Amino acid sequence: MSNLQGSLQIINWIVGLFVDIFRSIPFIILIVLILPITMKLAGTIIGPGAALPSLIISASPFYARMVESYFREVDAGVIEAAESMGASTWEVIMKVLLPESKPALIAGATVTTISLIGYTAMAGAIGAGGLGNLAYQDGFQASNNTVTLVATVIICLFVFIVQFIGDWFVRITDKRTR
Template sequence: MTNSTGFKSYFQLHNVDWGSMMSATWETVWMTLLSMVAIVILGIILGLILYETRNKPGIGYRILNWLVGLFVNIFRSIPFIILIILLLPITMKLAGTIIGPRAALPSLIISAAPFYARMVESYFREVDSGVLEAAESMGATTWEIITKVLLPESKPALIAGATVTTISLIGYTAMAGAIGAGGLGNLAYQDGFQASNNTVTLVATVIICLFVFIVQFVGDIFVKITDKRTL
């Protein structure tokens, strides 16, 4: 009983607002999950375009591959903190504000989707060419090859890549929070660093680390479930 009382008193003395901490945690989870849904969809589409057009004859395919490759290379090269600033006008038009969790979504998606797209392209290249050729010889259409061969065969790698991207995205949300996007990063900066309250910063850091561990653990489980080599 004494230890429990002392534990609570310690955090009360250091002004940890648990209501704000839980609210900030939810904002971080919300930003991460919502962004990842868009990132996975956009990343697979961009990666698929890069994969399908890389060796196709015709000027149209080459132009499309070049344009998508240029988009991917540019936006995955820009540091996230700079990208947030560059996208402020677009963020204002899309979200109606430049502060809060909703305002962070465009920057989070545009920064991470190109990164994931390159990973997706590499995963598609690793699919056994013999399996693809067998599907083609059986008269499968391009759409059938994509949905019934390419995506299922690369599913474990896609999940592993999404896990890595999600973990990177959690770090991005913390950076976005430092300039007013909400979440644990914002709480750690304003209520922790600026208020000289190291306990708030420490608790926010621990929660972020736990979130990362959970994401990695869940991702590893799904990789094992979908990987035929481990069955």
Template sequence: MNSQGLSSYFQFSNVDWNAMMTSTWETIWLTIVSTIVVAIFGVALGLLLFETTNSNNFFAKLLNWIVSLFVNIFRSIPFIILIVLLLPVTQSLVGTIIGPRAALPSLIISAAPFYARMVELAFHELDHGVIEAAESMGATRWQIIRKVLLPESMPALVSGITVTTISLIGYTAMAGAIGAGGLGNLAYQDGFQSNNNAVTMVATVIIVIIVFIFQFIGDFAVKRIDKRAK
């Protein structure tokens, strides 16, 4: 396709740049807010799974089974289906099923279990000798979690949340297809449905740039906190 053919296919003069900027901000806002909440819930769930694994206590075993069931179920449901299933929950929580806020419950519930498994794996991969040394010095379980478990696994936790964030950006695009706002919504409604290829192309390029930025930030953070890389 020559340059004239490309210019006719992508008519950038038809792009509403104000709407593009608004949608870009919505995507970034959705990503940041959902990432923060997912990081909190993911670490909490992953810690619960780690602490209750191989426990002889009945209640700990029951808690592990319940959390594992929750994580496995919601990690297995495709995101686009989960959005539809959670519409009643979304309506009750945020008061609407359209717009950026409406995407938050499904984004969080889909990504938190995924990240929780990464957190659990990061804890299991720690050198247990370090934990045993802390226990021999009389550290309580909470002190071990706060001063050993979390700090020592921080590079893996940051790497995991970076991967999760990239997935969340893709989820926001899918959520946009059912009116959740952001670049996905703009690309689908103003681009695909309106046969405006330029809007779809620009939205795609911006999403790719956002992914690169978050990936760079995550990689930079891991290098800064990973003591093994120094």
């Protein structure tokens, strides 16, 4: 094994460790843990802008682990064929890995987007507003079940729409279903 390969394996292990750590932290706890970072980045710890660092830090490792999994599913024979024809690492990534895993990447982005919809509802805890905040403050805390129910139904509709669009894009990009 070359020094470069060894270095890349160490970097991969370290990045994987950080991904696993951040994936395992519940979102509401992550919001609180990174408040000092949020203050430096957004200049505030309340409001929609304050929710962005938490949303990015929670969604990125989640999607990164899915992408890694999708890339591993690409047939090794296809990668070897490209390499044997002289493709560089960059060409293998751009012309083999990404096209071959495109439907899975889109499906993963759909799942991540749906998770983010749920996370944004929880972000109401830091004053980010939105339907989650409405359901909690004007519904639950005000003992108004109708508001909670309507906000929940609207959130569910958003999820269904995102899932429908994601599934449609997967179907049109998946060469196995044509």
